[in-house]
Amino acid sequence: PPPKTVHYIAEMKRRGQAITVLTAYDYPTALAHRSADIDICLIGDSLANVGLGHGSTQRLSVPAMVHHIQTVVRGLSSPLLSGEGRPALPLVIADMPFGSFFASVEEGVKNALALIKEGGADGVKIEGGQEIVPLVERLTDFGIPVMAHIGLQPQRAAALSGLTLRGRTAEQAISIVRDARALDRAGCFAGVVECVPNKVAKEISERVGFATIGIGAGPATDGQVLVINDILGDLTGPAHVLAGLGEPTSDHSSNMPLPLPHAETPRPPKFVRNFAAQATGGATLGSIRIAAVRAYVAAVRNRDFPNEDVEGYKIKREELELFR
Ligand code: KIV
Ligand code: NA
Numbered sequence: 001p002p003p004k005t006v007h008y009i010a011e012m013k014r015r016g017q018a019i020t021v022l023t024a025y026d027y028p029t030a031l032a033h034r035s036a037d038i039d040i041c042l043i044g045d046s047l048a049n050v051g052l053g054h055g056s057t058q059r060l061s062v063p064a065m066v067h068h069i070q071t072v073v074r075g076l077s078s079p080l081l082s083g084e085g086r087p088a089l090p091l092v093i094a095d096m097p098f099g100s101f102f103a104s105v106e107e108g109v110k111n112a113l114a115l116i117k118e119g120g121a122d123g124v125k126i127e128g129g130q131e132i133v134p135l136v137e138r139l140t141d142f143g144i145p146v147m148a149h150i151g152l153q154p155q156r157a158a159a160l161s162g163l164t165l166r167g168r169t170a171e172q173a174i175s176i177v178r179d180a181r182a183l184d185r186a187g188c189f190a191g192v193v194e195c196v197p198n199k200v201a202k203e204i205s206e207r208v209g210f211a212t213i214g215i216g217a218g219p220a221t222d223g224q225v226l227v228i229n230d231i232l233g234d235l236t237g238p239a240h241v242l243a244g245l246g247e248p249t250s251d252h253s254s255n256m257p258l259p260l261p262h263a264e265t266p267r268p269p270k271f272v273r274n275f276a277a278q279a280t281g282g283a284t285l286g287s288i289r290i291a292a293v294r295a296y297v298a299a300v301r302n303r304d305f306p307n308e309d310v311e312g313y314k315i316k317r318e319e320l321e322l323f324r
Contacts, residue, residue, distance in 0.1 A: 001088040004089065009040065009211050012211065013222045018223055019039050020039045021213050022042065025068045025228075027074060027078075031081065033090060034075070034076050040091045040190075040225075041092050043069050043119075044095050044125075045096075047095075057095075057154050076089055091122050091123070094124055095149075124147070129150060136186040140188070147191060148179075148190070148191030151192075151201075154194075165195050165216075167197055190222075194217065198217065202220035226273075231275040232276045232286070233268070233277055236268045236286065
């Protein structure tokens with residue numbers, strides 16, 4: 001099948017088909033994306049937190065982003081996935097790292113081109129509102145697909161003094177809708193809407209032409225995005241296990257304090273659903289990984305591993321005798 005395009009995404013919105021978006025930063029995740037027929041593969045700058053261990057996305061460099069895009073693109077087009085009946089290539093979008101577009105439109109263009117020409121992304125995602133309109137116009141005028149990112153913008157965590165719900169007052173909600181409309185006119189093909197009340201996200205989705213992709217924005221957006229590690233519980237899982245709390249539950253109905261996406265908290269934000277735990281009856285990838293490493297260490301220490309017959313090879317007796 002032909003690769004998924006911005007036109008394909010627009011058609012999905014027109015037909016009311018939900019657009020699936022998920023983050024990837026590495027080769028095995030890219031293989032999983034492709035096998036699961038994801039529509040848009042996002043190399044998000046959440047890479048800084050969940051892949052590289054930084055405290056905020058502000059630390060991510062353009063070369064680091066390029067390096068990870070290259071890895072993901074290799075995974076998506078891996079020969080392991082060749083052959084009949086394979087799902088289409090997803091559209092590949094990468095985040096413009098913090099600061100990579102602040103100095104000037106020229107600087108932004110140069111860095112967007114690095115993500116595309118060196119990395120292999122199809123297009124870029126940029127956090128911001130009216131202030132990024134000139135850059136978005138410049139890029140889209142030359143045919144570069146741009147995804148907006150409005151509502152909560154984690155790159156502004158320092159200025160916002162944390163990551164909290166946006167658009168909870170009418171004034172804020174109006175300003176988000178205004179940003180959305182400006183970015184729509186500037187040519188964005190899609191836009192992430194992060195952490196806003198459901199009704200604000202619904203309003204935006206009805207008032208813009210681009211496909212809205214929600215995260216913590218309720219069910220009325222044109223698509224949904226989550227961070228891969230959040231749906232696997234491979235970071236929250238370890239935090240729980242290491243804190244001696246056992247497995248984290250997949251029940252987030254309780255009223256948690258407002259989301260701290262991807263921070264090192266033992267509990268994931270309210271908008272995350274742990275699909276690994278749900279699909280396996282409670283296990284998370286993080287706890288599976290820890291359990292596996294612990295079991296390996298124990299087996300080696302006990303000399304239970306490797307098993308002489310099952311995991312070893314034999315030499316023929318006559319060869320052994322010659323050898324001796
Ligand atoms: O960086 C990221 O992963 C993102 C998504 C959560 C939308 O921007
Ligand atoms: Na991001």
